């Protein structure tokens with residue numbers, strides 16, 4: 695599956711120290727997994743988690759799920775060992791936490807070589823100010839929003855409407871879109887509250903995120919549903935494309951569908967919806 699069309703609706707964090715979860719993830723319907731060595735792993739468990747994770751990745755069995763390893767920052771005592779142990783273990787990307795600027799990414803890029811994609815945690819106020827240059831870094835292919843760290847650093851309130859985070863969320867999406875890379879929303883901490891999660895997924899999707907990071911398997915189903923094109927969106931996309939082709943054939947550059955104009959740019963959006971629906975169907979085939 696190519697990078698442009700693959701879905702990233704549900705991106706599940708798994709602590710590298712959780713054997714059972716590493717095993718369970720081989721059969722979960724998440725589009726992507728973040729194998730975490732950073733905040734989900736206690737300092738005393740870091741070395742063991744690193745080895746456990748490397749063994750799990752080498753063993754494989756994660757199918758089409760996109761495999762991302764979140765290392766510790768290179769300024770910590772663990773970061774360098776994380777990179778040297780994990781860079782050839784079979785991950786699809788390495789995720790760097792606590793990034794402030796594009797220059798923070800250079801040392802990791804040097805260690806990894808040019809072929810390993812880098813994803814970046816956007817979780818400090820400085821990273822949000824530098825979002826455009828971070829997203830434009832030659833090796834960066836995805837931005838992951840760290841709403842917990844952002845909330846801590848901003849000193850803002852946790853609100854259901856996420857108003858205090860809105861500037862950051864929109865800046866991250868804009869930076870990712872400008873650089874044509876992936877943008878993933880932050881986690882919803884109340885992992886047993888399905889209604890609250892659904893609401894936050896809708897918000898993240900409407901803002902333009904490709905998907906949401908998750909902390910528990912019970913969050914996958916609703917997230918996949920909310921970030922998938924609906925049947926009515928698919929039907930409308932097909933009708934827009936057909937109507938536009940008909941208009942072009944009769945020498946007109948604009949069509950009208952359901953009382954709305956359809957121009958070339960709407961056709962491009964419609965094609966994107968159909969491509970996403972196809973990629974989602976391909977992921978579903980794998981799970982059957």
Ligand SMILES: CC(C)(COP(=O)(O)OP(=O)(O)OC[C@H]1O[C@@H](n2cnc3c(N)ncnc32)[C@H](O)[C@@H]1OP(=O)(O)O)[C@@H](O)C(=O)NCCC(=O)NCCSC(=O)C[C@H](O)C(=O)O
Pocket residue numbers: 706707708709714715716718719730733734815817839840841842843844880881885909910911
């Ligand atoms: C949140 C949890 C601590 C809950 O754990 P627990 O109460 O033990 O869960 P359950 O008993 O309901 O688990 C049921 C089964 O599911 C498996 N499981 C649980 N979590 C995961 C998971 N993340 N991935 C895969 N499988 C999982 C259990 O093993 C059970 O399996 P079975 O034995 O077969 O029944 C726990 O879910 C957890 O630790 N989640 C991950 C937390 C995490 O990764 N946090 C760090 C990332 S968040 C963050 O840092 C974002 C960012 O940096 C920011 O700043 O915002």
Ligand SMILES: [Mg+2]
Pocket residue numbers: 733791815817840842843
């Ligand atoms: Mg964080």
